[in-house]
Amino acid sequence: xxxxxxxxxxxxxxxxxxxxxxxxxxxxxxxxxxxxxxxxxxxxxxxxxxxxxxxxxxxxxxxxxxxxxxxxxxxxxxxxxxxxxxxxxxxxxxxxxxxxxxxxxxxxxxxxxxxxxxxxxxxxxxxxxxxxxxxxxxxxxxxxxxxxxxxxxxxxxxxxxxxxxxxxxxxxxxxxxxxxxxxxxxxxxxxxxxxxxxxxxxxxxxxxxxxxxxxxxxxxxxxxxxxxxxxxxxxxxxxxxxxxxxxxxxxxxxxxxxxxxxxxxxxxxxxxxxxxxxxxxxxxxxxxxxxxxxxxxxxxxxxxxxxxxxxxxxxxxxxxxxxxxxxxxxxxxxxxxxxxxxxxxxxxxxxxxxxxxxxxxxxxxxxxxxxxxxxxxxxxxxxxxxxxxxxxxxxxxxxxxxxxxxxxxxxxxxxxxxxxxxxxxxxxxxxxxxxxxxxxxxxxxxxxxxxxxxxxxxxxxxxxxx
Amino acid sequence: xxxxxxxxxxxxxxxxxxxxxxxxxxxxxxxxxxxxxxxxxxxxxxxxxxxxxxxxxxxxxxxxxxxxxxxxxxxxxxxxxxxxxxxxxxxxxxxxxxxxxxxxxxxxxxxxxxxxxxxxxxxxxxxxxxxxxxxxxxxxxxxxxxxxxxxxxxxxxxxxxxxxxxxxxxxxxxxxxxxxxxxxxxxxxxxxxxxxxxxxxxxxxxxxxxxxxxxxxxxxxxxxxxxxxxxxxxxxxxxxxxxxxxxxxxxxxxxxxxxxxxxxxxxxxxxxxxxxxxxxxxxxxxxxxxxxxxxxxxxxxxxxxxxxxxxxxxxxxxxxxxxxxxxxxxxxxxxxxxxxxxxxxxxxxxxxxxxxxxx
Numbered sequence: 001x002x003x004x005x006x007x008x009x010x011x012x013x014x015x016x017x018x019x020x021x022x023x024x025x026x027x028x029x030x031x032x033x034x035x036x037x038x039x040x041x042x043x044x045x046x047x048x049x050x051x052x053x054x055x056x057x058x059x060x061x062x063x064x065x066x067x068x069x070x071x072x073x074x075x076x077x078x079x080x081x082x083x084x085x086x087x088x089x090x091x092x093x094x095x096x097x098x099x100x101x102x103x104x105x106x107x108x109x110x111x112x113x114x115x116x117x118x119x120x121x122x123x124x125x126x127x128x129x130x131x132x133x134x135x136x137x138x139x140x141x142x143x144x145x146x147x148x149x150x151x152x153x154x155x156x157x158x159x160x161x162x163x164x165x166x167x168x169x170x171x172x173x174x175x176x177x178x179x180x181x182x183x184x185x186x187x188x189x190x191x192x193x194x195x196x197x198x199x200x201x202x203x204x205x206x207x208x209x210x211x212x213x214x215x216x217x218x219x220x221x222x223x224x225x226x227x228x229x230x231x232x233x234x235x236x237x238x239x240x241x242x243x244x245x246x247x248x249x250x251x252x253x254x255x256x257x258x259x260x261x262x263x264x265x266x267x268x269x270x271x272x273x274x275x276x277x278x279x280x281x282x283x284x285x286x287x288x289x290x291x292x293x294x295x296x297x298x299x300x301x302x303x304x305x306x307x308x309x310x311x312x313x314x315x316x317x318x319x320x321x322x323x324x325x326x327x328x329x330x331x332x333x334x335x336x337x338x339x340x341x342x343x344x345x346x347x348x349x350x351x352x353x354x355x356x357x358x359x360x361x362x363x364x365x366x367x368x369x370x371x372x373x374x375x376x377x378x379x380x381x382x383x384x385x386x387x388x389x390x391x392x393x394x395x396x397x398x399x400x401x402x403x404x405x406x407x408x409x410x411x412x413x414x415x416x417x418x419x420x421x422x423x424x425x426x427x428x429x430x431x432x433x434x435x436x437x438x439x440x441x442x443x444x445x446x447x448x449x450x451x452x453x454x455x456x457x458x459x460x461x462x463x464x465x466x
Numbered sequence: 467x468x469x470x471x472x473x474x475x476x477x478x479x480x481x482x483x484x485x486x487x488x489x490x491x492x493x494x495x496x497x498x499x500x501x502x503x504x505x506x507x508x509x510x511x512x513x514x515x516x517x518x519x520x521x522x523x524x525x526x527x528x529x530x531x532x533x534x535x536x537x538x539x540x541x542x543x544x545x546x547x548x549x550x551x552x553x554x555x556x557x558x559x560x561x562x563x564x565x566x567x568x569x570x571x572x573x574x575x576x577x578x579x580x581x582x583x584x585x586x587x588x589x590x591x592x593x594x595x596x597x598x599x600x601x602x603x604x605x606x607x608x609x610x611x612x613x614x615x616x617x618x619x620x621x622x623x624x625x626x627x628x629x630x631x632x633x634x635x636x637x638x639x640x641x642x643x644x645x646x647x648x649x650x651x652x653x654x655x656x657x658x659x660x661x662x663x664x665x666x667x668x669x670x671x672x673x674x675x676x677x678x679x680x681x682x683x684x685x686x687x688x689x690x691x692x693x694x695x696x697x698x699x700x701x702x703x704x705x706x707x708x709x710x711x712x713x714x715x716x717x718x719x720x721x722x723x724x725x726x727x728x729x730x731x732x733x734x735x736x737x738x739x740x741x742x743x744x745x746x747x748x749x750x751x752x753x754x755x756x757x758x759x760x761x762x763x764x765x766x767x768x769x770x771x772x773x774x775x776x777x778x779x780x781x782x783x784x785x786x787x788x789x790x791x792x793x794x795x796x797x798x799x800x801x802x803x804x805x806x807x808x809x810x811x812x813x814x815x816x817x818x819x820x821x822x823x824x825x
Contacts, residue, residue, distance in 0.1 A: 287580065292730060398592075400581060400738075402580050402741065406592055410596055412611070417610075426610075426614075
């Protein structure tokens with residue numbers, strides 16, 4: 001009987017060479033240890049299993065769990081989760097000890113969402129660390145986290161976190177349903193899962209908020225949002241969210257309200273500027289030169305006098321160069337990248353103007369709009385603005401200002417019809433509650449911000465005594 | 467048609483639906499249409515507001531008797547299936563021609579100001595595609611679009627600043643120097659500009675708080691009336707009487723008075739931004755037409771919206787002379803008045819038939 005089980009196990013773990021089978025002689029006869037050496041540190045194994053096993057076997061019986069040896073699949077699952085199995089040859093008992101101790105990264109500063117003021121720690125790729133970073137900030141029994149397994153092949157752990165007394169349970173059920181319906185073999189990052197459970201996967205706009213900052217996550221949790229973590233993924237998802245929140249940085253709440261309001265205005269209107277500046281250039285020069293005052297028109301035409309292309313081609317050309325610089329810069333090794341990026345930018349820019357391929361003014365405009373596109377604190381949004389800009393450029397090339405306004409109407413309608421976990425994406429634009437306006441483009445002084453936002457559709461507080 | 471989950475328009479939706487549908491191309495030429503009365507025209511929008519308030523009442527009253535039915539169904543209930551369907555078909559045609567008229571007017575305006583070197587075929591197609599996209603979201607998405615439209619376009623009022631500065635306020639008096647002939651002429655031509663609030667008879671079943679629908683619609687109507695009133699007053703101050711009669715799109719020319727150091731012709735920005743107002747009006751009309759087609763056909767089909775768009779495209783770009791088109795659109799405008807009177811007629815029938823039933 002025991003030989004059969006071991007044989008079966010051996011067959012299952014055939015060719016898995018990091019499974020170790022150690023035979024140890026103890027007071028209760030021979031014991032075989034079975035474990036994945038890649039998931040367990042030797043030190044842990046020594047202190048938790050080997051030493052007690054040889055010296056104080058009672059301790060093992062107190063701490064270990066009994067496992068049904070016939071359930072081979074269950075046994076394999078335990079092995080994969082980093083547990084050590086102990087097989088007692090004399091009693092035929094199978095025990096398991098949790099010894100998972102795979103190497104993890106230390107908590108470091110955030111590089112993607114750095115702020116000057118405020119806590120500097122960021123999530124890591126370990127689910128446990130991330131949850132601990134949240135739990136040490138919200139010390140409440142109402143903070144729940146549900147673990148689930150996703151990924152039909154890879155079995156990846158995710159965790160849904162929410163405040164039980166604040167969260168909208170209808171939203172929560174909706175999210176659970178969506179996750180249950182997902183069938184995907186492997187999730188290398190939580191953004192893959194995010195794209196599968198979004199309301200409109202075809203839209204260029206990100207419909208869930210993503211961040212690596214625990215302070216930001218805690219703020220949303222207290223507001224009644226649902227947060228999701230995934231093992232091996234640094235980012236956490238917040239849902240539902242709104243278009244406007246893509247321009248909110250947690251630093252806004254640490255700054256004075258005046259500064260924060262200014263910065264928010266800059267980011268929010270910056271988005272519309274970055275998609276509008278270069279199309280404006282096209283439509284003004286191609287269709288409506290009369291829209292510009294005489295001096296400005298003269299200035300523009302002078303700088304364009306050598307350029308042999310129509311404005312549309314000129315703009316597409318320089319925008320493509322900017323994209324190439326940006327993409328090349330992000331792939332190159334850091335030390336080379338910076339130099340090449342700056343030198344490449346200046347050389348290509350100046351040389352192109354001098355060669356008569358581009359106009360000076362256009363380079364100024366494109367550079368401005370490229371900088372503006374980096375203003376949103378959420379990187380996905382800045383990528384979106386890059387994409388949306390091309391729609392505007394093409395429509396401006398087709399019908400000038402009229403095309404731009406058509407594209408703008410499309411954009412507005414698209415944003416209006418988008419939803420984030422069933423809540424309208426444009427929510428503070430069309431507020432659900434009057435108090436939403438207090439934390440909008442203008443951030444009011446902190447004492448006015450205690451209320452929950454309308455977007456989370458948080459539970460109404462139960463009156464005392466009921 | 468009688469399920470509870472149809473109710474989806476809250477009060478803000480009702481307010482801004484009434485408000486945005488009313489403002490279309492009409493307001494652009496309102497001062498010219500009223501110009502038969504000379505300078506005294508400026509109080510006419512207020513009078514229109516009063517008339518609108520009075521005519522809205524029978525509409526809401528009639529609809530409140532059938533809280534789950536739109537006008538197409540009410541027609542069939544009150545007039546019988548056959549007559550009702552004929553009338554409905556007529557309404558659908560009216561809506562199609564009416565919205566084609568709005569698009570055609572606007573696109574010719576665009577062609578004359580912004581896109582002088584192009585035909586309007588491709589822009590019209592793009593506009594119609596956008597229209598289909600918005601309508602396919604249903605009445606609620608139209609209402610939300612109307613709301614955004616209001617806040618995006620309201621900033622244009624700033625552009626009238628220079629006209630007010632340069633204008634002559636003494637144009638506003640004397641007040642009552644017109645005869646009845648002129649008054650009726652101005653009334654007949656001008657009232658067109660504020661049509662649109664009658665569509666409440668079609669989206670009434672979708673309103674959540676139907677008891678207050680009248681009040682909310684009134685708020686919307688009076689916002690629009692105020693906007694019309696404001697532009698008319700500014701036009702009266704700024705223009706001479708001859709200009710009022712002969713400048714067709716006087717509101718656009720008000721923008722031309724603007725002086726920025728970095729933009730010369732604000733009117734181009736204004737007229738292109740106007741596409742929001744146009745879309746918010748025609749989406750509602752075409753949505754109503756689609757509702758009518760739904761009620762005429764037994765089977766619900768998906769392509770009918772594209773069919774409607776194609777018909778509108780054909781009307782706008784049909785190979786008839788411009789005069790014929792003008793005539794068609796003017797006729798459809800005057801038929802638009804019938805829709806204002808129609809609920810009064812239906813109310814009478816309702817009262818008579820109700821008595822019959824009770825006997």
